[in-house]
Amino acid sequence: MTVDKNCKIYVAGHRGLVGSAIWKNLKERGFNNLIGRTHAELDLLDGAAVKEFFDNERPDMVVLAAAHVGGIMANSIYRADFIYENLQIQQNVIGEAFRHGVKRLLFLGSTCIYPREAPQPIKEEALLTSPLEYTNEPYAIAKIAGMKMCESFNLQYGTEYLAVMPANLYGPNDNFHLENSHVLPAMIRKMHLAKLLSEQSFDSIRRDLDARPIKDFNHNTASDSDIEKRLAEFGIYSDRLELWGSGQPLREFLWSEDMADASVHVLLNVSFSDLMKQAGRDVRNTHINVGTGKELTIAELAEKIRKEVGFSGKIQWDTTKPDGTMRKLCDVSRLHSLGWKHKVELDEGIARLYKWYSSSI
Numbered sequence: 001m002t003v004d005k006n007c008k009i010y011v012a013g014h015r016g017l018v019g020s021a022i023w024k025n026l027k028e029r030g031f032n033n034l035i036g037r038t039h040a041e042l043d044l045l046d047g048a049a050v051k052e053f054f055d056n057e058r059p060d061m062v063v064l065a066a067a068h069v070g071g072i073m074a075n076s077i078y079r080a081d082f083i084y085e086n087l088q089i090q091q092n093v094i095g096e097a098f099r100h101g102v103k104r105l106l107f108l109g110s111t112c113i114y115p116r117e118a119p120q121p122i123k124e125e126a127l128l129t130s131p132l133e134y135t136n137e138p139y140a141i142a143k144i145a146g147m148k149m150c151e152s153f154n155l156q157y158g159t160e161y162l163a164v165m166p167a168n169l170y171g172p173n174d175n176f177h178l179e180n181s182h183v184l185p186a187m188i189r190k191m192h193l194a195k196l197l198s199e200q201s202f203d204s205i206r207r208d209l210d211a212r213p214i215k216d217f218n219h220n221t222a223s224d225s226d227i228e229k230r231l232a233e234f235g236i237y238s239d240r241l242e243l244w245g246s247g248q249p250l251r252e253f254l255w256s257e258d259m260a261d262a263s264v265h266v267l268l269n270v271s272f273s274d275l276m277k278q279a280g281r282d283v284r285n286t287h288i289n290v291g292t293g294k295e296l297t298i299a300e301l302a303e304k305i306r307k308e309v310g311f312s313g314k315i316q317w318d319t320t321k322p323d324g325t326m327r328k329l330c331d332v333s334r335l336h337s338l339g340w341k342h343k344v345e346l347d348e349g350i351a352r353l354y355k356w357y358s359s360s361i
Helices: 017-028 047-057 072-077 079-099 134-157 183-198 202-211 224-232 256-269 272-279 298-309 333-337 346-359
Strands: 009-012 061-064 104-108 160-166 168-170 240-244 253-255 288-290 314-318
Touching: 009 017, 017 168, 017 256, 047 079, 061 079, 061 256, 072 079, 072 134, 079 104, 079 134, 104 134, 104 256, 134 160, 160 256, 160 272, 168 183, 168 256, 183 202, 183 224, 183 240, 183 298, 183 346, 202 224, 240 298, 253 256, 253 346, 256 288, 288 333, 298 314, 298 346
Parallel strands: 009 061, 061 104, 104 160, 160 288, 168 253, 240 314
Antiparallel strands: none
């Protein structure tokens, strides 16, 4: 498949973790006619604004990497926001892409679409075979709807709207906010702050909070004792770090720039007909898992991060808090058959991300 490098590609969510990495990857491949809009410039929840954007820009391809995302705490608390906002974003962007003749679109989902008790490693065919994990059910349902929308447009109208389902992502431009970040960046920041507390480095802690403030907390006027108390609310102490759950769930982690490379590979090289051949008589589940095919426990992840950060305190697990799905490993054989495999292993990725985080403070 040959793609004109002058074609206009709209990357929705181009400032986010995956979107920024996809933008960079496309640039490195020689695609320079890229369009991006910040949330302030284009609210994807506003259907009229999205229509006006497509009317004016007329992109040839679309990458839908924009989404309302968060960790287990945010998913548990803001259930309505997660389903409503993601459905709205998908409806507006995919709908306007179709109405404006966009032939190729890439939709980014999440492996949380799969049933809580799915056989491991999880094949694409496991979708909708049993109940979802309760804590992220609204987000998962929204992502399933977006993926099925793409698949249905392809079957009815002959479009090339492909969907990729990444494992847990981490990398540059990740979200490190204490209230709503995912597990790996959350651990890096909490471990870093705990280390600073153990060293009584309150000037460094304030610089960290300057970069990523805590909501409704003025760290500039707060005393050192007030800062200690506020951080304790997130389980961060000078001698220990308290983390949610038992530490026993198994997770797979994928470097965001690897995800970007896989996404662009699919966008430029894979056709829906390739996926239909693997789907059987009833064409369904034509999405593509993207991951490493490797897993470790959350407790093992915490130990890797502690070693990289250099925190000497204890790690305690709060088993009154939910674990989420106990295991969620991707079967990536479909992706491998389409010609792509990951490059960055977890130890290297953690070191890279902590270096990036430290330089961003």
